[in-house]
Amino acid sequence: MPKWITQVGCPYCGASCDDLEVLVSDDGKRVLETRNACAIGNEIFHHAQSPSRPKLPRMRQPDGSMKEVSYDEAIDYTAKTLLAAKKPLIYGFGSTNCEGMSAVARVAEKGGAVLDNCASICHGPSFLAIFDNGYPSCTLGEAKNRADVVVFWGCNPMHAHPRHTSRYSIFPRGTFTAKGQMTRTIICVDPRETDTAKLADHHLMVKQGHDYDLFDAFRTVLRGHDIPDEVAGIPKKTILDAAKVMKNARFVMIFFGMGCTHTDGRNHNVDIAISLTRDLNAHTKASIMAMRGHYNIAGPGQVWSWQFGFPYCIDLSKGTHAHMNPGETSSIDLAMRGEIDCFVNVGTDAGAHFPIRAVEQLKKHPFITVDPNICMASEISDLHIPVRVVGVEEPGVVYRMDNVPIQFKKVVDGPEGVPSDEELFDRVYERMCELTETEPIWLLAKDHAKAATNAEQ
Amino acid sequence: MTKKIVLNMITQRSIEEGVAMEKGKTTPEYFKACSIVEMNPEDMKKLGIWKNTSVRVTSEVGSVIVTAKEPTQFCPPGLAHIRQGVWANQVVPPRTQSTGTPQYSGFPVTIEPAIDERVKTALELVQGSVGLWKGGN
Numbered sequence A: 001m002p003k004w005i006t007q008v009g010c011p012y013c014g015a016s017c018d019d020l021e022v023l024v025s026d027d028g029k030r031v032l033e034t035r036n037a038c039a040i041g042n043e044i045f046h047h048a049q050s051p052s053r054p055k056l057p058r059m060r061q062p063d064g065s066m067k068e069v070s071y072d073e074a075i076d077y078t079a080k081t082l083l084a085a086k087k088p089l090i091y092g093f094g095s096t097n098c099e100g101m102s103a104v105a106r107v108a109e110k111g112g113a114v115l116d117n118c119a120s121i122c123h124g125p126s127f128l129a130i131f132d133n134g135y136p137s138c139t140l141g142e143a144k145n146r147a148d149v150v151v152f153w154g155c156n157p158m159h160a161h162p163r164h165t166s167r168y169s170i171f172p173r174g175t176f177t178a179k180g181q182m183t184r185t186i187i188c189v190d191p192r193e194t195d196t197a198k199l200a201d202h203h204l205m206v207k208q209g210h211d212y213d214l215f216d217a218f219r220t221v222l223r224g225h226d227i228p229d230e231v232a233g234i235p236k237k238t239i240l241d242a243a244k245v246m247k248n249a250r251f252v253m254i255f256f257g258m259g260c261t262h263t264d265g266r267n268h269n270v271d272i273a274i275s276l277t278r279d280l281n282a283h284t285k286a287s288i289m290a291m292r293g294h295y296n297i298a299g300p301g302q303v304w305s306w307q308f309g310f311p312y313c314i315d316l317s318k319g320t321h322a323h324m325n326p327g328e329t330s331s332i333d334l335a336m337r338g339e340i341d342c343f344v345n346v347g348t349d350a351g352a353h354f355p356i357r358a359v360e361q362l363k364k365h366p367f368i369t370v371d372p373n374i375c376m377a378s379e380i381s382d383l384h385i386p387v388r389v390v391g392v393e394e395p396g397v398v399y400r401m402d403n404v405p406i407q408f409k410k411v412v413d414g415p416e417g418v419p420s421d422e423e424l425f426d427r428v429y430e431r432m433c434e435l436t437e438t439e440p441i442w443l444l445a446k447d448h449a450k451a452a453t454n455a456e457q
Numbered sequence B: 001m002t003k004k005i006v007l008n009m010i011t012q013r014s015i016e017e018g019v020a021m022e023k024g025k026t027t028p029e030y031f032k033a034c035s036i037v038e039m040n041p042e043d044m045k046k047l048g049i050w051k052n053t054s055v056r057v058t059s060e061v062g063s064v065i066v067t068a069k070e071p072t073q074f075c076p077p078g079l080a081h082i083r084q085g086v087w088a089n090q091v092v093p094p095r096t097q098s099t100g101t102p103q104y105s106g107f108p109v110t111i112e113p114a115i116d117e118r119v120k121t122a123l124e125l126v127q128g129s130v131g132l133w134k135g136g137n
């Protein structure tokens, strides 16, 4: 009998839904059906079954074609390439578990690499603002149970986080928001009339790139001063009305996205958003949250902060201490200045999502992709190493957009012989230690830790 | 004489793009979801083009041929939108204002009709730009 597995996590967006149900075939190998997932989540579980998925590493040949090689060969090549490079860059990690991120960090340390994650092209500016100005935030449960005014500023959850509005922000009935949507006033700030804006009570169709001006106007109004007749394309009255709604709220929740971080001003759009949140706390309770993109893109920020003290753009090339300065040590800036001589793409697709000019720069040197699927990065790589899909074939810890850790499950067996990210990078680390005739200290430490936990149990 | 207009470009998500990406970046679904530019019908009129025809989008860093579409989510005149992905990133300027984050949204582009031009596939664009494309033109 096929069986339904419940409380399954979805490995796609930062909502990290953990209420999926997946129907698995008799032999435990195939996903037949899913419940509760949105269209994107559903697609992931079905795609993992695709017969066209690569099951062995593929190495590029002199004639440009790709040829299958063994995992041992792929691991040896990766270890040697990382050791030979003066400044390798290991980038990605939106889509893997924390165990994988930690294993990669040990490899990066060994190789004197720069370690960076998708934050640097996504919510990295939000980190910069948080360093400057703090992060008055909360968990999504707080928003669900308390928020009676919800602001979506430069984000479009109906498309990017499809179940966000039904699980946390607009529709759910919470402890103090028992009437669900009826309890909440929704404000949307976006230059387009997005499907999220269509759900809003107030849509401020801001002039693209002028969010800073509009934040400034809100702060000015809240402090009791006058503003011009129009700011950033929004009439004064609309701003006054929206400010009043916020001021009279019991709990204001501000969600923001790429409309703030990808446009002119980057981190400054976010730091003024944080200042606005602080100002609002003089009148009521207000909280702010970055709409993190991937299901575990908050993970590397947590894991690496604990390991190195920095969330992203971590330069480990000095060997003894880590350094971080995003304008200097980010993937894109390093690539554009030609400072990188080896690129490893893990659990992301830099081939599709970096500006093509940066891809061209990176491609001048060895280019390795570690990813379950064929993607643009895998198709321009010198070596593509397939791994198991986290959340489908591999369990692990992931951090939701509000930094709440969730234990994701495995629902089916992965393709035979295909390792997880963690297993793969532990083997790369071990090989690097062999080649440099050093002790694999971290693997020993890991074994000790495991033995200690087992003894406790 | 072909007409040209300058629009302000943003590149963003859409659920069609999310689903297609999970199906695979080499699938027809991904091509259909991402190789398009959405612009206001008024701007199409100014260009003298019909919807669903090819246009050339040129920024300070490059050009790409995409299909012009009427937006599914209202886009005011003067603003253009390409869904994030391979086609958008042909024209996204890599300048980061020293933050590490490229100018994914809010950069000027010139758009002109290119009725007879073919929209290239994702693989052709990416492999083509790094000298690996083995297919024809």
Ligand code: SF4
Pocket: A010, A011, A012, A013, A014, A015, A016, A017, A036, A037, A038, A039, A040, A041, A042, A161, A162, A163, A164, A295
């Ligand atoms: S909203 Fe996000 S996490 Fe939830 S099912 Fe959809 S893609 Fe998955």
